[in-house]
Amino acid sequence: MSKKTKISLLVAILLSLLGSAMLGIAIQQQSYPDTKNLNQAYQEVIHAPTGQKTVLIFHKPGCNRCEGAKKAVRKVVKEVKQKDAKMNFVIINVNRADAQQFLHHFSVGQYPYLIVLAGQQEKASFSSTQFHIMEKNLSVALEEKKL
Numbered sequence: 001m002s003k004k005t006k007i008s009l010l011v012a013i014l015l016s017l018l019g020s021a022m023l024g025i026a027i028q029q030q031s032y033p034d035t036k037n038l039n040q041a042y043q044e045v046i047h048a049p050t051g052q053k054t055v056l057i058f059h060k061p062g063c064n065r066c067e068g069a070k071k072a073v074r075k076v077v078k079e080v081k082q083k084d085a086k087m088n089f090v091i092i093n094v095n096r097a098d099a100q101q102f103l104h105h106f107s108v109g110q111y112p113y114l115i116v117l118a119g120q121q122e123k124a125s126f127s128s129t130q131f132h133i134m135e136k137n138l139s140v141a142l143e144e145k146k147l
Contacts (some may be wrong), residue, residue, distance in 0.1 A: 069129040
């Protein structure tokens with residue numbers, strides 16, 4: 001193999017690696033912002049003081065509705081947190097073993113599914129894949145219920 005061919009091959013390999021790394025980063029940025037420590041989050045939810053506002057978001061990887069809702073969920077989390085920095089979001093991948101305590105406690109069976117809590121009390125729950133519906137339902141639940 002000539003020196004020119006070796007250099008071309010090396011450049012092609014490096015570009016492939018770089019492209020793969022960038023694709024991995026792009027995919028990760030488009031995924032759900034899952035809560036890292038669900039055991040700790042569960043303890044915080046079941047012992048939440050009355051004034052604590054929490055939104056639980058359940059999703060299942062591979063679920064078509066969940067995949068379609070990813071962008072809307074990320075947007076609604078960002079916008080609600082901008083309006084209320086104290087709002088607590090727990091985003092739950094139901095395939096994780098440590099998600100089972102949430103599934104049993106809240107009897108969730110469809111995805112994506114959102115539950116609004118005031119302290120330990122459930123104030124609203126709904127399933128949606130569209131941003132404007134999520135935003136409206138969260139706004140209504142958070143404002144009308146005087147959370």
